[in-house]
Amino acid sequence: MPPLSELLMFAALLVLAGGVAGLLAGVFGIGGGAVLVPVFYQVFGWAGIAPEVIMHLAVGTSTALIVPTSIRSFRAHQLRGAVDIDLLKGWIVAVPLGALLATVVAAYASSEMLRLIFAVIGLVLAARMLFLSNRFHLGTELPGEPVLFLTGGVIGLISGLMGIGGGVLNNTFMTLFGRPIHQAVATSSGVGVLISIPALVGYVWAGWGRADLPVFSTGYVNWVAFALIFPTAMLVTPYGAKLAHQMSKRQLEVGFGLFLIFVSIRFFISLYG
Template identity: 65%
Template sequence: MEGGEIAIPGVSELALFALLLAAAGAVAGLLAGLFGIGGGAILVPVFYQVFGWLDVPEAVRMHLSVGTSLAIIVPTSLRSYMAHRSHGAVDQELLSSWIIAVPLGAIIAAVIASEASSVTLRLIFAAVALLVAFRMMFNRASWRLGSDLPGNPFKFLVGTGIGILSGLMGIGGGVLNNTFMTLYSRQMHQAVATSAGVGVLISLPGLFGYVWAGWGVSGLPPFSTGFINWVAVVFIIPLTMYIAPFGARLAHRMSKRQLEIGFGIFLVVTAARFLISIYA
């Protein structure tokens, strides 16, 4: 993978970078709070747009967006997991059974990303986003595959698959795990709580994996370690944590069905944006 060299920017360029990232963090925090979902599905398309405005080469832009998103998910998922665990809402048995499967998937994703093109990553993101959007917009309570979670080896393979897809998309796996658990008759509250733990299992190995995958790659913006941009990480984390409650308050004024349709539309627009960037 190759990209053009990016010169060290001056004060004005860094100020613009910071301003754009601040706007990205505010938007991501608002939408994450509004739709009650991990920020990765929101941050990756936002980062892709911002890094494009900053002239980050196309060859590394999606990789950088995904890796930076995973880095941001580490502290937020840890905080969320500890909070849910203190209330006894987490399915610790499922997490324990995935202690190898999910991180293995995240590592495999980083290996794939080290060789994958930007187009491939955008296609994966768009395809999964459309599938999730379909579920959100046309979901039925009657959709069930079983009365309880399946055993191994199927459960192990599902965990690995969630790790791979989430690692390639830069998300914490919440949407995918919620779908898996609710299809097997688990309550959404428990699924959401457990997804915070899944986010930890994905984001930690994913962070190191994307550092390795992008090590020595040219065309990355300043203050990047592999495919992780630390300026974005430092700016986004406090902003998303500050802004998210405002989105959450807005969410309480909307019905569950409105939220599902709203997030489904957001995912469709995001998928369309990536597909247009590929084929236009």
């Protein structure tokens, strides 16, 4: 067991991460998991949790936190009339299905491989946002079925595996087809709701009954970490949504691109650092 001073430092780090995650949830329509998963991974390691379950616990706990932050972010954006409700209705089966599949795959996939895939995809998406935002589009209308359904399933699958809210992928998908970044950000908060609720159930089920989990855990969700981060994230999220609507399209794109680069670097460091 680490000294009390280290435990207090990590508790403060978790509270700070909650504030950052809440802000990102509002600004970019994401659940903040890209920030929380690396923090959880580090903190759980220092706490002496079994290495075999650290990554799963980090992703599961991050997913649990995406539920309230995404709902709060979605409500804030919906009040501004910026959410594409029709797209969310079209994904009401596909996205949760992909998220549930992710919880099944997560128990068998290599965490190193998942982090590498995420880092590479993050850099590709960042390059698109930073350098090709106004010059590279696949169309002016979102694709029809079955492409739309498959896209929703893939977004749910990848996001569920990484413990993120889906905004990273949905923002890029919508802007590739000419949708305004503000609408993409707002709709991503709803995608986060569709991903996080079934994924939370899946991660609880996947880790149910494991003896090597820390106290106050339900499956792969640790409620101590949840309790430290939840209040700060909920408090900050609406301010992020307000900030998003005060920024220009280009500011949002640059900010989102830089955020993706930061996340990718974090994953590369965890693999090769």
